[in-house]
Amino acid sequence: MIEVDVSHRQGGFHLEAAFKGGDGITALFGPSGSGKSTLIALIAGLRRPERGRIVAGDRVLLDTEARVFVRRNRRRIGLVFQDALLFPHLTVRQNLLFGRLFTPRAERRIRLDPVVETLGIGALLDRRPATLSGGERQRVAFGRALLASPRLLLMDEPLAALDQARKAEVLPLIERLRDEFRIPILYVSHAVEEVARLAATVVMLEAGKVTAVGAPADVLRPVRQVDGNRFAVASVLAGTVGAFDTAYGMTPVHHPAGTIWLSGPLGEEGRETRLVVRGTDVALATSLPRNVTIRTALSGTVLRVLRDDGPLASVDVALSGGGVLTAVATRMGLDDLGLDTGDRVWALIKSVAVDERTAARGGMDGEGPRGPRRV
């Protein structure tokens, strides 16, 4: 639970942001240079803004008008950096317990054992950070921040320095931390899959301004022509996990508009899950095609077509039974089919393109997405 309203100038850059984060994970989403990391530094107390007010829970951390500035070591705001930043001269155990040393006894609500168990770092306790892999370091960094029993956990692109396999390993841990230790998390990222999967609320930042706040499904959808990184357009679909088909190694996820088939087991049947579908992985058809290998076809109606003179267009499809799926298509393809608002369509999704476990895929990491815009 955090309320932020700050104004900060730095060189030619002007950050002017106000938002509220609730329970669970709030994502700060936006391209590089949009002010995400500055905002994190202001909340953690690493920098002092020109003007503003920051409240965490019932504690005022900053109020320039009332001349309140709580120093970083008194804020009790945990911070996980992109590159872990463990103390190299201390063992993993000493790193983990560092913050506890400075936490008043009455406020030490998070204990070592459950954290070590959740993060799976029991075997690493006596080792030094230099001997750990990137994923292991980041897990220890989560633990270190948690064990100071913070009011709020800030995560500044915690997966950005990890490769795909490590991301897939660390991402579910963040969800477990959120659920098991009931700690609100402010999560900074420019990877749409991470944000779509983790966040309850997305705060979209662009050029130092908050341009949208809301649920991932609403905020991540483009409301204008796709003019930036088309790979950053994604939709979030909620569904129920079905029974694993052992013969083909596929798992169905049931959605009112149809069944989405994913490769591999997804765990417990009947579990609610959220899938991230990139706009570039969705094709549209006006009738249910017979002769394709794609197994997933969701029915819906065209809600909105965003196009201009460029080659690409984005199409929002209102799925039967709720939810909106965005497809990125070529203007040529849309004209050939004569698609327009209100038409019935089938949205085809390649099973191999969707993975509940994947955080982000190659192509996303270099440039920040500039797709979703709200002006």
Add this chain to the structure above:
Amino acid sequence: MLDLSDDAWTAIALSVRIAGIATLASLPFGIAVALLLARGRFPGKMLVDGIVHLPLVLPPVVTGYVLLLLFGRRGPLGSFLADHFGIVLSFRWTGAALAGAVMSFPLMVRAIRLSLEAVDPRLEAAAGTLGAGRIATFFLVTLPLALPGVLVGSVLAFAKALGEFGATITFVSNIPGETRTIAAAIYTATQTPDGDAEALRLTVVAVVIALSALVVSEFLQRRATARVRATA
């Protein structure tokens, strides 16, 4: 093997004691000044930096004479220390330690400052967000990470203080058993007829002590560096 006279042994013991005390006593100041120069932002920083380095570039005799003026019996600091604390530095071995400390101070500060500047300030920020205040952060994070530099600086200072001659002889003279260090003893031997053998023996001793100090420091530094290697 080395047939050393009692006087020579006295000079050796005195030298080691003087250099050791000089190093230990100046270490807290060395760390403080290095921290000030590495992290501080204040007007006159260049001047402080210059003053710290002055003994490195001034003729040692000048430094010794300045010490004599300041800390001599009638000097402003010397009379103050003598009147209020009963500490007399001039023509005492403690004065030799002061001269050694002043002469080796630039080397010590330089080494410590470099290692402090190499500490990632974001590690200190991390300590801050974990609840550590400035002092705790310094002693738990900054100083341990700068430890290799502190060791190197200390050994350099020790070796420098051990060989200090010009400032020492000017400030505290060359009194056997009180201020006659190895360097002064060698000088005395060379001024004495048939003193060549004594001078040579003491020279070998000086080389052995200095070399051992360097080897020990190298060893300690490797261990310390291995511990803090690769900012994780």
